[in-house]
Amino acid sequence: MPHIVTDNCSSCRFTDCVSVCPVNCFHGDAGRLYIDPDLCIDCGACIPKCPVGAIVEDIDILGSPLIDLNAEKAASLPVIMTKQSPLPGADKRREELMAEGLV
Amino acid sequence: MIKSIAIVGSGPAGFYAAEALLNADTDVRVDMYERLPVPFGLVRYGVAPDHQKLKRVTAVFEGIAAHPNFQFFGNVTVGQDVLITELETAYDAIIIASGAISDRKLGIAGENVSGSVSATEFVSWYNGHPEFRDHNFDLSHPCAVVIGNGNVALDVSRILAKSPEELASSDISKHALEALSTSKITDIVVVGRRGPLQASFSIRELRELSTLTGAEPVFDPSELDTTDISPEELKDAERMLGILKGFAHPDSSRQAPKRIHFRFLLSPQSIQGTEAVDSITFARCKLEGEAFNRRPVTTEGRETIPAGLVLRSVGYRGSEIPGVPFDDAAGIIPSKEGRVVDLEGQLKSKLYTAGWIRRGPSGIIGTNRACANETVEAVLADLGTSSIACDPALREQLLVKLKTIKPTNVDFSGWQRIDDLERKAGEACGKPREKITSVSEMLLAAGAT
Ligand SMILES: Cc1cc2nc3c(=O)[nH]c(=O)nc-3n(C[C@H](O)[C@H](O)[C@H](O)COP(=O)(O)OP(=O)(O)OC[C@H]3O[C@@H](n4cnc5c(N)ncnc54)[C@H](O)[C@@H]3O)c2cc1C
Ligand code: SF4
Ligand code: SF4
Numbered sequence: 001m002p003h004i005v006t007d008n009c010s011s012c013r014f015t016d017c018v019s020v021c022p023v024n025c026f027h028g029d030a031g032r033l034y035i036d037p038d039l040c041i042d043c044g045a046c047i048p049k050c051p052v053g054a055i056v057e058d059i060d061i062l063g064s065p066l067i068d069l070n071a072e073k074a075a076s077l078p079v080i081m082t083k084q085s086p087l088p089g090a091d092k093r094r095e096e097l098m099a100e101g102l103v
Numbered sequence: 104m105i106k107s108i109a110i111v112g113s114g115p116a117g118f119y120a121a122e123a124l125l126n127a128d129t130d131v132r133v134d135m136y137e138r139l140p141v142p143f144g145l146v147r148y149g150v151a152p153d154h155q156k157l158k159r160v161t162a163v164f165e166g167i168a169a170h171p172n173f174q175f176f177g178n179v180t181v182g183q184d185v186l187i188t189e190l191e192t193a194y195d196a197i198i199i200a201s202g203a204i205s206d207r208k209l210g211i212a213g214e215n216v217s218g219s220v221s222a223t224e225f226v227s228w229y230n231g232h233p234e235f236r237d238h239n240f241d242l243s244h245p246c247a248v249v250i251g252n253g254n255v256a257l258d259v260s261r262i263l264a265k266s267p268e269e270l271a272s273s274d275i276s277k278h279a280l281e282a283l284s285t286s287k288i289t290d291i292v293v294v295g296r297r298g299p300l301q302a303s304f305s306i307r308e309l310r311e312l313s314t315l316t317g318a319e320p321v322f323d324p325s326e327l328d329t330t331d332i333s334p335e336e337l338k339d340a341e342r343m344l345g346i347l348k349g350f351a352h353p354d355s356s357r358q359a360p361k362r363i364h365f366r367f368l369l370s371p372q373s374i375q376g377t378e379a380v381d382s383i384t385f386a387r388c389k390l391e392g393e394a395f396n397r398r399p400v401t402t403e404g405r406e407t408i409p410a411g412l413v414l415r416s417v418g419y420r421g422s423e424i425p426g427v428p429f430d431d432a433a434g435i436i437p438s439k440e441g442r443v444v445d446l447e448g449q450l451k452s453k454l455y456t457a458g459w460i461r462r463g464p465s466g467i468i469g470t471n472r473a474c475a476n477e478t479v480e481a482v483l484a485d486l487g488t489s490s491i492a493c494d495p496a497l498r499e500q501l502l503v504k505l506k507t508i509k510p511t512n513v514d515f516s517g518w519q520r521i522d523d524l525e526r527k528a529g530e531a532c533g534k535p536r537e538k539i540t541s542v543s544e545m546l547l548a549a550g551a552t
Contacts, residue, residue, distance in 0.1 A: 019476065020469035022115065022160045041156050044307055045469030057307070082476075 001058050002037035003046065004070050008054035009033055012094070017046035017055060019083045027077040036074035037067075052094055104492040105130045106195040108482065111181045111424070113137040114144020115468045116200035116458020118164040119475035125170045127483055132172045134194075134498070136185065139233070140178040140513040140545040141521060142168075144202050145459075146468065147538075148232045151258040153265065153273035155535055160468055168515045176505065177513035178546065184509045185501070187426030187454075193501040195493050196453050196482045199436060199443070200475070203421040203459040207434075209250070213374030217241070222251065222259050222416035229262055229283075231276030231538035233545070241379060242286035244411020248383055250371055251416030252295035252302040257309065259414055260291045264318035264361050274529060274536045291318075292364045292408060296399040298390055299327055299347055299367050300340040309346045318361035322350035326367045333394040370401050374413055382409045419464035427454060435463050441478030442485075455482055510551075517549030524548045 005017075009032040017033065018026045025039035026046075035055075047055050058067050108124055110117045113135050121133045141147065143161055150157050168175060179185055181201075190197045206221035208214060218241050227235035247263055249256050262270070267284040275283075295302055299322075312320040327344070329337065337344070347365060369385035376382070387404030390397040420434025428445040430437045436456045437444050443454035457478040458471045466474070505512060513521075521539060529536035539545050546552045 019473040022119075022469040022472055023163050041159050042307070043157055043160075043467055043469055044305060045467050 002040035002042060002070075003035050003044070003055055004037075004058050004061060004064075004066050005033050005035055006054050006056055006061070006066055007032075008052045009050075012052055012054070014051050014094075015080065015083045016049040016051065018080050020045040020049050024079055024081050025074070026080045027074040028080045029073075029077050033080060034070040034073040034077065037071050105132055105495065106486050106492050107132045107134065107193070107495065107498045109133075109190045109194040109197045110135045110200060111190075111197065112144060112200040112202055112458070112460075113142035113164075113175065113177070114200060114202050114458060115146060115160070115164075115471040116202070116461075116475050117144070117198070118142075118167050119472040120198045120200060120457050120479055121170075121173060122167045123476050123479035124482070125167065125172060127479070129483055129486060132174075132498075133170075134174045134176060134502075136179045136181050137175065137177045138180045138201075140511075140517070140542060140549060140551070142175060142177065142515075142518055145204070148227055148230045149204075149255075150468075151226075151262065151273075152230060152275040153261070153270065155273065157468070158274075158535075173515075175513070175515040175518065177518060177549075178542070178551070179505065179509055179512050182424040182426065185505065187424065189501055191453050193493065193498040194453070195486060196455060198455045198457055198475075198478060198482065199424065199427060199460060200456065200458040201421065201424060201460045203419040203434060203464045205420050205422050205434070206415070207418040207420055209371050209415055209417060211371055211373055213376065213380075216374055216376050216380055217378065218376065218380035218411055219374050219413040219415070222249070222255050222414045223419060225259055225414055226255065229275050229279035231279070231540040233540055233542045236276065236278055236540040240282065241411050242282060242288055244409075245287060246290045246292065246408065246410040247288050247412040247414065248408055248410040249291060249293045249414045249416060252293070252297065252304065252367075253416065254303075254305055254308050256293055256414075256416040257304055257312070259416065260293050260363050261308075261312065261315070263288055263291050264312075264315055264363050266317040269316055272533060272535075274534055274538065276538055276540055278540070288412070289361050290364065291361070292366055292410070294366045294369050294371075294385065296370045296388055297367065297397065299344060299365070300332060300336055301390075301397060302343065302367075304343060306342050306346065309343060312363060313346075313349065315359075317359055318363060319353045319357060319359040320350040320363045320365065321353050322347045322365045324348060324351045326365075331390075336394050339395075368399060369406060370399060371415075372401075372405070375407075380411060380413050382407050383413050384408075419459070421460040421463075427451075433463060436460050441474075441481040511546050513546065513549045513551045517551050520550060521545055521548045 025036040206223040228238045368388040372384045384407045386401035388399035392398045423429040438456045443451045457475040525536040
């Protein structure tokens with residue numbers, strides 16, 4: 001029952017999550033990240049690091065297409081091992097989400 | 104010229120430091136020294152035996168160890184078999200990642216009576232740590248009290264609460280499984296000094312308690328006084344409170360043979376018993392202070408809980424390594440951005456630190472990755488500014504000396520032989536592994552004798 005990156009992560013990528021993942025199971029493209037469900041060991045380290053609350057446990061979103069999406073995308077995108085510089089939209093995204101009360 | 108780095112300790116912090124060094128653009132060689140013949144620190148000896156998924160992190164460590172510029176020296180205690188001054192001569196930098204496994208005391212009367220022990224001892228015992236396997240715990244009294252409100256308290260409570268059948272598929276050590284199979288404990292009381300909102304349980308570990316086959320978590324909602332609590336605090340603890348409240352109505356039809364009781368606002372005052380623990384007395388507490396910074400203050404109220412086992416899980420602290428500055432009050436090595444400083448704040452050149460011995464015993468496995476990365480950044484920055492590298496011959500000399508003073512040191516292939524035997528022994532009894540629990544048997548298995 002792995003952890004899942006939700007759409008809150010879109011066009012954000014602060015990638016603080018990546019720096020604490022003990023098994024390097026984050027994959028991503030320019031837009032956002034996904035978790036490889038076969039590698040994730042459910043340690044929970046990434047959750048408090050995400051400034052926009054984008055990471056959840058799959059049992060909290062059972063049935064959501066996000067679960068398959070993470071598996072599919074992680075399989076085709078490269079591993080992100082180290083913290084990246086935030087995309088230009090990162091701070092704006094955080095503000096938007098805060099305004100919507102989603103964070 | 105290639106730079107040589109020594110890492111002291113093979114827990115997560117040590118391995119993530121090695122990873123960051125070996126992935127860097129600089130040409131480096133990493134020698135890892137470990138006190139025990141076997142690697143992985145608290146991943147092997149702390150993380151609960153029934154949390155096998157977490158233990159899969161060792162595959163990452165094995166990948167790091169496979170790097171051609173990495174060498175493992177197990178069964179070598181730094182500060183004893185090899186001195187810090189010797190490492191300083193032979194290496195360009197030394198990263199101390201020796202962890203924090205000593206326990207903190209409650210500082211109350213009766214604490215040293217038999218049956219009052221640290222959770223560290225209990226955890227190390229059920230995980231088969233060679234220095235703890237011969238400990239005995241009295242499991243004959245129906246009640247055990249666990250003091251502390253973190254995940255270690257939940258781990259030990261869950262292990263006490265699980266049935267032998269539930270434990271049989273974990274890698275709990277044989278001696279512990281046998282002893283726990285005859286346990287008479289029916290009630291485990293988890294006690295915190297602060298309130299439920301201040302507990303530092305993880306949601307996942309708390310939720311796991313409702314899935315046990317032979318035990319039920321119990322919470323009395325009258326312990327939750329929310330009158331003075333701010334809405335922000337409530338929101339912050341919302342999920343945890345939701346789970347605790349779910350424990351308020353145990354399913355009476357289930358008649359689970361064991362219960363895990365959650366109790367709050369109780370501060371331990373004294374442990375009674377002459378030969379062995381027979382009860383523990385708490386002062387009732389109330390909270391004072393601002394939101395998110397509330398402290399427990401004892402009141403006149405007292406409560407005594409009869410118990411045969413008192414496990415304290417009130418923090419870990421590091422141990423001093425001769426030749427390395429040590430902040431005794433905090434139980435850590437003082438440092439700035441990973442660079443070791445002495446007690447006056449002066450930099451100690453070549454010495455760095457990472458993990459629990461740097462930060463204190465907080466944070467989970469992955470936290471040490473970010474921590475070790477920061478330390479390695481400091482190492483690489485310092486190496487980059489110094490044009491001199493240690494003569495590699497000095498490292499060679501040390502390794503030759505090590506062969507004579509500690510011929511029984513275990514390399515990584517030695518560990519792999521131990522690992523292989525443990526997995527095979529486990530397979531035979533339906534467990535992921537059966538750990539070898541004595542150093543001499545480990546050395547034999549590694550072929551290091
Ligand atoms: C009971 C318990 C349960 C835990 N459960 C979880 C969990 O479920 N999930 C999670 O993510 N985290 C968990 N943790 C936390 C995790 O184990 C720690 O964050 C992590 O192990 C700390 O890493 P470290 O490398 O700093 O220290 P350690 O893992 O302690 O490693 C230090 C190593 O240094 C060696 N050493 C010490 N002194 C010397 C010396 N003088 N010379 C040579 N070697 C030496 C030690 O033998 C040890 O192998 C748990 C911790 C405990 C105590
Ligand atoms: S920290 Fe959160 S928002 Fe940022 S990249 Fe990671 S998951 Fe996405
Ligand atoms: S839960 Fe742990 S293993 Fe899984 S993605 Fe988050 S940090 Fe990585």
